[in-house]
Amino acid sequence: MNLLLLEDKDFVSPTRVRLEGRRLRHVQEVHRAAVGDDLVVGRLGGNLGRGRVLALDDALELEVTLDQAPPPKLPLTLVLALPRPKVLNRVLAAAASLGVARIHLVNAWKVEKSYWKSPRMAEENLLLQRVLGLEQARDTVLPSLELHRLLRPFAEEVLPSLAAGTTALVAHPGVPVPCPRDLTGPVTLAIGPEGGFLPQEVELLGRAGLTPVNLGSRILRVETAVAALVGRLF
Amino acid sequence: MNLLLLEDKDFVSPTRVRLEGRRLRHVQEVHRAAVGDDLVVGRLGGNLGRGRVLALDDALELEVTLDQAPPPKLPLTLVLALPRPKVLNRVLAAAASLGVARIHLVNAWKVEKSYWKSPRMAEENLLLQRVLGLEQARDTVLPSLELHRLLRPFAEEVLPSLAAGTTALVAHPGVPVPCPRDLTGPVTLAIGPEGGFLPQEVELLGRAGLTPVNLGSRILRVETAVAALVGRLF
Secondary structure, X not given: OOOEEEOHHHEEEOOEEEEOHHHHHHHHHHHOXXXXXXXXXXXXXXXEEEEEEEEEOOOEEEEEEEEEOOXXXXXXXXXXXXXOHHHHHHHHHHHXXXXXXXXXXXXXXXXXXXXXXXXXXXXXXXXXXXHHHHHHHOOOOOOEXXXXXXXXXXXXXXXXXXXXXXXXXXXXXXXXXXXXXXXXXXXEEEEOOOOOOOHHHHHHHXXXXXXXXXXXXXXXXXXXXXXXXXXXXX | OOOEEEOHHHEEEOOEEEEOHHHXXXXXXXXXXXXXXXXXXXXXXXXXXXXXXXXXXXXEEEEEEEEEOOOOOEEEEEEEEOOOHHHHHHHHHHHHHHOEEEEEEEOOOOOOHHHHHOHHHOHHHHHHHHHHHHHHHOOOOOOEEEEEOOHHHHHHHHHHHHHOOOEEEEEOOOOOOEOOOOOOOOEEEEEXXXXXXXXXXXXXXXXXXXXXXXXXXXXXXXXXXXXXXXXXXX
16 A cells, blocks of 8 residues: 545545544554655545645544646546456456556456456456555546446447547457557556457447457466556557 | 466376365366367477367366477566565466566565565465466476565675666666656666665666666556556566
């Protein structure tokens, strides 16, 4: 945690916050902070700054100054086939830490139905993993997250307007076009499940405006692929 | 596991292997293979190919044809401050999957001494994590791995010859030079511990020929940083 992320409900006055739970424990056990210390803080959706520790026992009380803008987001909309629950947490945190602006989790033939029913799909967890990514990267702006349990209506009704005016790509092994690099404008990027999108799924995404591109012969774990693609694209 | 990696000791004849343990269980439980199926296989340090399942009960027996070269390695020497044990496994597997050629794990002021004594530092685990990365990426060539318990002798005696003739970089927040991109030649890249290298450590690495470069204001987890840097550099 390189940033203590504050929510509206933490504020007891415009410049004072009171925290319990996960963040209190982290500051006690990992930061080993003491009264008088300054911590790096940020307000969810707002500025970064410093928080001076006023009290640290049953709760953490901070006097905060929030005077720095958060880092810019990447103009990237990530369309991800829902990964295995174990992988989901890591990929959400990694994407948030990298500055991805928008995430859409979608279904695909090779996404197991049980993944959608995992406890990790609970709203609180989907929020927590993105918050952990922001805390890692010192950002305050959550990437948006939408779930689409059916691929076809998403691809036909939602994706065309997401892709319009962007460099729109779907990662697919074996196609001749290599993934572009060093783009400056907005990008829409779809990444398939373990085992890949089916050819007819790639066609469906193609009709929504996405160009199939290959990322080389190596098959990467989705969180590794997302980071390597962000490094390559921007 | 997108590739079943075979070692010399698995071969009972030049074209036949017999496997037990982790790989047998994976083929039974995850691949759910049957006699007659073809699996993607590779020989450690050798070619890729196919293995036809001849028997699958107490052991997995395959008739193998190894006729494809593995993917090329990246001309990248990674110098990593030893990460936390929990992170170590992921970063070794990620680096191997990305095709990093050489890894040096080094000490730094902010590397806790206990990390060097972790059970995960056992030779078998350091090998297993790299093998898992190769199995993920369908590669057969292990990245080399060396451990350096003292930073100064490494930086003074080993690093100058590693860095010579390469684009040699140390990732360090706050310096004005941004990390270069789209290199074609060999690269030596040092990444510090959580909390970063000390300024005097960056100077020590600088005397070995490494230029400090910044990766932007976001602080990334080391496995995310490695993947994003590989995407950016090559």
